Amino acid sequence: MNLLTTPMARDLKDPSLYFNRELAQLEFNFRVLSQAYDERVPLLERLRFLCISNSNLDEFFEVRVAVLRQQIALGTHLPGPDGLAPADVLTRIRARALELVRAQYEFWNDILQPALGEEGIRFVTRDKWTVKQKRWLQGYFQNEIMPVLSPLGLDPAHPFPRILNKSLNLAVVLKGKDAFGREGHMALVRAPRSLPRIIRLPAEVAESPYDFVFLAGILQQFIDEMFPGMRVDGSYQFRVTRNSELVVDEDEVENLAAALSDELAGRGYAHPVRLEIAESCPKAITEMLMANFSLTEQDVYRCAGPVNINRITTIYDQVDRPDLKFPKFTPRTAPALLAGAPVLDIVREQDILLHHPFESFGAVVELVRQASQDPGVLAIKQTLYRTGDYSPLVTHLVEAARNGKDVTVVVELRARFDEEANIRLANRLQEAGVQVVYGVVGYKTHAKMLLIVRREEGKLRRYVHLSTGNYHQITSRIYTDFGLMTANPDIGEDVHKLFQQLSGLGTVIKLKRLMQSPFTLHKGLLEKIEREIAHAQAGRPARIIAKMNALNEAGVIEQLYAASRAGVQIDLIVRGACALLPGIAGVSENIRVRSVIGRFLEHSRVYWFGNDGNAEIYCASADWMERNLLRRIETCFPILDPALAQRVYDESLANFLADNTQAWLLGPDGGYTRVEPGEEMPHSAQLSLVAKLCM
Template sequence: MGNNLIKQEKQFTQELVSVPTFDYNCFINREVSQLQFNVRVLEQSLDTRHPLLERLKFLLIFSRNLDEFFEVRVAKLKLQVLLGREMFGPDGLSSKSTLKRLNELCHIYAKRQYEILNDILLPELESEGIYFLRRENWTDEHREWVKRYFESEVAPVISPIALDPAHPFPKLVNKSLNFIVTLKGKDAFGRESRLAIVPAPRSLPRLIKLPKESDSDRDEFIFLSAVIHENIDSFFHGMKATGCYQFRVTRNSDLNVNEEEIQDIAAEVKGKLFNRRFGHAVRLEVVSNCPDQIKQFLLDEFDLTEFDLYETEGPVNLQRIFSLFDMLDKPALEYPEFSPEIPDQLAAGRNYFDAIHHKDYLLLHPYCSFKPVLELLRQAASDPSVMSIKQTLYRAGYHSEVVDILVEAARKGKEVTVVVELKARFDEQENLALASRLQEAGAVVCYGVVGYKTHAKMMLILRKESGKYYRYVHLGTGNYHVKNAKVYTDYSLFTSNEELCEDVHKIFQQLTGMGKTLPMKSLYNAPFTLRNSIIELIDNEIAASNKGKSAYIIIKVNSLCDKGIITKLYEASQVGVKIDLIVRGICALRPQMPGVSENIRVKSIIGRFLEHNRAYYFKNAEHQVYCSSADLMERNLSRRIEICFPILDNKLQQRVINDLKLFLNDEGQSWMLDVDGEYTLINDKPNQELVQQILLDRHCESAVSE
């Protein structure tokens, strides 16, 4: 089936004619750009406009993002070099050259995160009564409590491993906390071992809250690593631990599934998940006081070089500090809660089908509540007039309300069809579990199309009214994930427009069945029409500019690195089309180049919410505004099932335009990309109101309380 789609894609792909050639100096390295985004996240930890605990979260998010960067992007580059299959990006850098540049930058930024933590955030947290106690600062009472905790909770589940001919170096799990211990003396068998490994089980909390005295306003925490270090001698009775050093190894975690040669993709993914924990090592983190010979020993064991070694000035697993927020009650140090807006017609108790039958609704999460999406699905599950529900799921979460409702609908006899994307990175295990739940309830579950990730966000409901079938659709730029909808900005469209509903029906037919590609009336879809349609829309602005008309493009996406799209935007800039790009993450386009991109401006918005919605504006198009599930990346446009849908209602269309212009006018949380590929924070107007706060105030002032 995958080969058939590839052939059909070629059939639908038109060759670009007379495309100018831009050399590698016109493009920014994809991997470096992704790392720069992570650095912009890290910089938020220094922005005192954010509450203190939120600043700590930004630092931990950076740490988590950096982990994933090594697990996927760096791992892929290393594999290319190892196999002698180096690739050259549009920027002209080889895999090896890219790795060299990333190595330099990652060491700088990894060191910076610990400097920010130790020199800025921890002292500020202490001023608010939150303490991370080092062993040298423990009182006698602390040590006594730690000893009891160690004996009852920690010691019973830890298995130290001596390194000798009978105990080779163990296979350690990806990103697990471990200790290498230097020893002196002989054990009960007369063996003299110089080294041992002590793995910390993942079942143990990495951060522990000390009991609070009744009259104290201090919240005190210690790390599991300190508890183990304090009691390390107890694992080696009669011997002396002369040194104890925490470390962890990061491994290649990308799933490599050869879909063309397998019979059952679910079984294949399930089998690959275990192997992910033990992929090739790509990074070694060790505390800085570890002796050089021990560092080299570990590097040799993991087949790494000194360039892969990262010395830490604190815990090697910073992101595990996320557990802190569940153990604190400091609302003044976090973002204030807000009540997201719900349109009156979509309030609780209203009939959604009547409302959507008469007009379209567009919500911008999280400023607008995600509850209407759940309520539409809930009403469909219980409405006797609803005949079928079709749904795509890319990321939904382990405890998913969406899945709960779909299960209920299937048990009530509705025809429920769910397209589950098993290969949503790092959510594979959860997606396998929810697919099983759905199948057990009687829903039809399929896994999309071999060779293509199903990334489109669609819900299609078929309802019989007065003897006639009507369709109702929800289309989104984000996932059906309730928790993410509170922190990710995404558009949700509710519509009963016949052309849009028919197009969505056709896409579901492609996903669950077989056959030639069906022509669409309103939607653009990848891998067939989306890239060429965007290029045609850009060409339309070029033609308008050539005729002396005002031409303008605004594109808001997470990432922009498709060479064909970038090339076409350069063409448009060269003939005078004004182009504003709001690109949160990766941007391979180089703005403000004389004679090439002088009319292109690129900004990145980083703030309280993750800017995730994709929206396009083309001034001279028949439909000026589009929203999409797709970023403008080669993988999204060629190797994924994606949708791009027009906003047909004039008022809703203008609302998206106003939203985009609001972001373009922001001078409070915007980073501007310059011709050298560097980002600069606009900070000359420190009192400028933040764009996300403007949207919060606008949508939540008249919000219906949830």
């Protein structure tokens, strides 16, 4: 069927109108890799984009592919909006993932390594080691590497060992007999996580300013020293990726933290989902590994280089070449805070908008610091999804508790891949006397909220910070997000009710200004889209602009299709996976979808509804995804100050719709085309914000 000539009466639930979410996520990684291929990007940043695309692919297999395999094994899959069965999706993933892996290694071998070499940054392979380098590396192997290795010969007394998720390993083919008369066949060498994967050669043996050697190359060169008296006929790198989804039946456990701790202990050895092996690995060795991991040929990916290519990113900080990196910038302090008055006093008089990373996250830290010491502050409540190991925010919350303030923190223990860090965080807070809760059973708490209660002139006043992003100082320098500080009484009361809901038990609450998942946000979005449909049908201007990380919720997509049919003009800025297909005649010809990939990770969620000249603009923690709208605790908050609302519109919507250097347009077939400036002036949304807001 030709989507571009589809009749008007087409059923909006037709599966061919929905792009599969897993395949859409895979397409995002091609756009990330394209940044590595882009010669306009500084060389070491291109290296990082290569590694990001590889790391993203790891997580894709650990989570998305693992879930599909579980669904097949359990027979529990219900077809999604796209109608594809898990087996069909896995087949398509296989084909596209092979293309991505091939492109990654072609870039590494044919483009990046030669370009780095021209700048004096070399990855020296064994066949190019000088005599001096080989001698130094042999000493390094004997003194730093070999003492921590435990090579294992495979025989009935030494069965195939447990292999840790994503760890570097060598399969070794041996000939001859060992000291006990055992005939050599196969052995395994596991590289402990304590060993660096890339070693920089010291100046006395290096022939370039920066000479690096892969750990795998050192192991392969000197592997015979681990098996004295035997002949090594071959050694081959491999790495296994395992299911990293943690499954805890929250209705059956008494302590979520303890249950998660138990699950985390086994995560590194969960069911395998992918095997990466050296391109040169013989068929017999490959089949042996496949058998031990219960995998098939469809799960094997041959690598034309290091199997752990994302580890290359470790050299970024070792190479002191500012000319090969993005220019440094200093986030500005929000203008309203420059006078130096206490933050709470300023927020009492006016709302403050923060646009990260262009404006400093330090304002949020300072807000909590001052609140922790202010004698008028009685209580502080905060949600923490991801914070980092050494967050100053946590230090100030601890200080507030020790200063006698009532401090409640909602820690989301199930934040994927941060579970262990969040358990440590929860323990630290509890030891300081902070009341810690883990949210709501069955729902991840993804909302970003901070509430400060202060006594002023005999009355209590609430101060609020709401955000589209996490309370994490490191990501606040590389993710784009909006934060709002306000003393608006209605918003303060709404946030107070939300914290009561999270820490206690009660019925669904009615909010004045905020929308909340899983109760009112999904319904509210559908109603606001329906309102634009009514405007269009009445001949009035009708417009929707929304920016988010991902879009896959079928109800919202169907409503957007209906709005397009009614004549509503819709622009969507979706960084990652998008299941909606724009440009289909009679269905979505009034919808345009673009993705912007650049220096910073686009993370803000902004929704704008034209409303016949009475525009409304919201920021939110939620993407338009099924999980965010229906299975998580999320907040969506309005920007009520007209000047700040205009800022959000200009900086996050109009600015990104004008981008013609880092934007990609989604087509009706699910493919993306990069936007080129043509005769227009080149415009980068991100760089324009750096120039406008940073120092």
